[in-house]
Amino acid sequence: xxxxxxxxxxxxxxxxxxxxxxxxxxxxxxxxxxxxxxxxxxxxxxxxxxxxxxxxxxxxxxxxxxxxxxxxxxxxxxxxxxxxxxxxxxxxxxxxxxxxxxxxxxxxxxxxxxxxxxxxxxxxxxxxxxxxxxxxxxxxxxxxxxxxxxx
Amino acid sequence: xxxxxxxxxxxxxxxxxxxxxxxxxxxxxxxxxxxxxxxxxxxxxxxxxxxxxxxxxxxxxxxxxxxxxxxxxxxxxxxxxxxxxxxxxxxxxxxxxxxxxxxxxxxxxxxxxxxxxxxxxxxxxxxxxxxxxxxxxxxxxxxxxxxxxxxxxxxxxxxxxxxxxxxxxxxxxxxxxxxxxxxxxxxxxxxxxxxxxxxxxxxxxxxxxxxxxxxxxxxxxxxxxxxxxxxxxxxxxxxxxxxxxxxxxxxxxxxxxx
Numbered sequence: 001x002x003x004x005x006x007x008x009x010x011x012x013x014x015x016x017x018x019x020x021x022x023x024x025x026x027x028x029x030x031x032x033x034x035x036x037x038x039x040x041x042x043x044x045x046x047x048x049x050x051x052x053x054x055x056x057x058x059x060x061x062x063x064x065x066x067x068x069x070x071x072x073x074x075x076x077x078x079x080x081x082x083x084x085x086x087x088x089x090x091x092x093x094x095x096x097x098x099x100x101x102x103x104x105x106x107x108x109x110x111x112x113x114x115x116x117x118x119x120x121x122x123x124x125x126x127x128x129x130x131x132x133x134x135x136x137x138x139x140x141x142x143x144x145x146x147x148x149x150x151x
Numbered sequence: 152x153x154x155x156x157x158x159x160x161x162x163x164x165x166x167x168x169x170x171x172x173x174x175x176x177x178x179x180x181x182x183x184x185x186x187x188x189x190x191x192x193x194x195x196x197x198x199x200x201x202x203x204x205x206x207x208x209x210x211x212x213x214x215x216x217x218x219x220x221x222x223x224x225x226x227x228x229x230x231x232x233x234x235x236x237x238x239x240x241x242x243x244x245x246x247x248x249x250x251x252x253x254x255x256x257x258x259x260x261x262x263x264x265x266x267x268x269x270x271x272x273x274x275x276x277x278x279x280x281x282x283x284x285x286x287x288x289x290x291x292x293x294x295x296x297x298x299x300x301x302x303x304x305x306x307x308x309x310x311x312x313x314x315x316x317x318x319x320x321x322x323x324x325x326x327x328x329x330x331x332x333x334x335x336x337x338x339x340x341x342x343x344x345x346x347x348x349x350x351x352x353x354x355x356x357x358x359x360x361x362x363x364x365x366x367x368x369x370x371x372x373x374x375x376x377x378x379x380x381x382x383x384x385x386x387x388x389x390x391x392x393x394x395x396x397x398x399x400x401x402x403x404x405x406x407x408x409x
Binding site for chain 2: 035037041051052054055056057060061
């Protein structure tokens with residue numbers, strides 16, 4: 001898959017070209033493309049002078065990074081202990097049925113992705129669903145229409 | 152210099168040294184799978200656990216990985232205390248559950264009397280204990296071709312993007328130093344295959360035996376200033392040549408003396 005990599009240069013220019021900038025650069029790439037394209041990883045390794053193996057190691061270590069293209073809207077369902085007790089599984093089931101995908105997948109029209117996360121530190125609002133950067137909580141199964149706005 | 156007691160014997164060590172290297176120097180057999188003197192200690196396998204205490208600790212003991220514990224004056228170390236053996240048995244038991252077919256683990260566990268695991272066996276597991284020694288040695292060799300990928304249950308050792316690693320030269324340092332011989336490579340018809348990458352093997356111009364990969368030879372001659380033609384001949388033939396040369400010198404010496 002080809003991606004417009006012209007935005008990478010601007011991201012690289014924001015940080016000093018050293019190993020310590022790796023995570024910041026990856027975060028910005030992830031924000032820009034919703035995932036980390038292979039070519040971007042290779043470019044990052046070259047620009048920051050970090051071995052490609054290290055870049056790959058870091059980008060697979062953190063759940064916040066994805067190596068696969070994701071939908072415009074990334075729905076993250078918290079399944080941490082508190083959210084689990086308060087019914088996260090039901091919300092997950094409802095959203096998965098509604099979008100006809102499983103957690104970790106993306107709809108064929110590239111509009112939605114579902115992911116599960118383990119605790120986002122918002123247990124007071126459990127169960128929590130995060131759509132892109134917006135937090136919804138306490139979420140109810142019947143909220144799915146609101147969560148899937150634009151479907 | 153620091154003085155410490157290991158298994159009742161007073162030994163000397165230099166400041167900054169780790170316990171395990173002193174223990175090994177004293178010829179005491181303490182198992183360790185993830186340790187290699189070429190790389191920094193890592194503490195991944197936990198097998199080198201020992202008991203430490205001090206006079207002033209009043210009978211209180213601590214259990215530490217000796218590969219990561221720096222020596223100190225007055226330290227009293229016991230490498231095979233009953234509780235240490237128990238700890239090691241538990242670790243080996245866990246290894247055995249996860250890698251039931253691994254001969255190296257079966258053997259080591261047997262030495263500690265663990266022949267059957269108490270835990271549920273992982274059926275479709277592999278023999279990689281995820282100590283990362285291969286990746287650390289690859290870094291030390293200066294290639295950085297492989298690394299740990301993912302984390303938790305999905306953690307594994309893999310080349311970047313799970314494709315043939317561009318920086319690998321086929322030096323085989325990873326495979327040769329793997330404590331469980333997990334890393335596979337194949338040599339067939341003058342080709343070496345490792346990490347899904349194929350390498351041409353050089354052959355000795357004297358005996359025709361396969362030596363190292365062309366990439367590795369180029370790397371060594373460029374980065375380590377070794378004359379490129381050094382790799383045209385294998386180690387055994389180098390030695391033969393050297394012996395022959397010494398013979399010629401001796402004969403020449405005799406001639407001069409006559």
